[in-house]
Amino acid sequence: MRTGGLVTRAAALLPGAETPPVTTPREAAREAAERELSKPIYHENDPSLVDRALRAFFDWLDDLFGAAAGATPGGAVGLVAVVLLVALAATALWWRLGSPRRTPTTTGRLFPDGVRSADDHRAAADAHAAAGRWTEAVQERMRALVRSLEERTLLDPRPGRTADEAAAEAARSLPDHAEALRAAARAFDDVTYGGRTADADTYARLRALDLALNHTKPLLTGPTA
Template sequence: MTSRAAGASLPGLTGTPLDPDQEEARRLLQEELDSGDYRVEESWLVRLWRWFTDLLPDPASFGPLPGWSTWAILGVVGAAVVAGVLFVTRDRWRAARLSPTGPAGAVLDGMRRSAADYRSAAREAMDAGRLDDAVLEAYRAIAAGAIERTLLEDRPGRTAHEVALELGPTFVDSADALRRAGDVFDAVRYGDHRASTDQARAVLELEARLAQARPELGADRHPGLVVPS
């Protein structure tokens, strides 16, 4: 019985005796743990925290510190981590804010008016501080003006996204601005978004710029096209 035990081996450790000394047992245990079977994958948050704390100086190098300093340091570190997370996710939150809560509908809904009427209503709303109305009326002026100039077909039910998509090739330099203005229109008209002063001003300025801009498509592709001189 004794000789068999002395000659036996640990599972997975061929030729290793069952009765190693303390130092040998510690070494064998460490090798087993390092083999990979017992490793736990840390979450990205834990790795981020470890990376950040490694950048901090050793508190012991500052000598004795008052008790409240620990909480102050933790507060600063926590604020830095929160700021980092907000910075990384800012684009996703912005897109969510500008996403309409329901399906987007037509830009020129209800009783149709001329581009000049929509433009005048947008300016009056802007002056009165009704920013949502200013955005809606200004974007409707863009759509109505494009129809009057035969840059767009007079098709009922055209959405803000479709207006931006169809006018983008005609006004290449303003294609991105058209897309952004269309997003704001949908978010205000069909979502819960409230327009800011900068957003309302941007749509009004875009409308004024497009009204005077020369289309980049030839008149032969748009019969009856009215090109400003």
């Protein structure tokens, strides 16, 4: 009897002897864990969205260069050589064509501002040249040259004429200056549409051509075939 009583009292003192353990459903436990882990305290040191985006970008870039290096003869050294060649080709193309422009600066006409005399264009060209504005000086001198030919009736006045068209038409009656006229038209187009910057030498050649044409007798009958 004494032993049985001791066992009964010991069993009564055991924790949870009369209460079954508490169990939580799996779905409720998961939701509780998610709520707990969503608290800001657990995310204070997480990388920002920008950091994650940059890390993903650099990982992609690393994979890309790794794949390119593996496919290029010579591995990484060969890839560097290819990149340098592409850069050199792009630089040469930019130098040849000039810097790209989003929209044209003019409509393509030689005279976008209406009718002015050749002397007016010459005066404007000289003023630009005196101020070191060689691009504007070249543009105005070319306009003076073409307007002078129109005033001498060697060219018919045509508002929509381009520099190339004027040079080609003028060369028919001034064949000795055909090459110089084409060069003048190219210089005008380069600085007006190609993004190039003119210099003093370009302006000096155009000015000399303008003065020479004023003293050149035209071939009125045109060149013989």
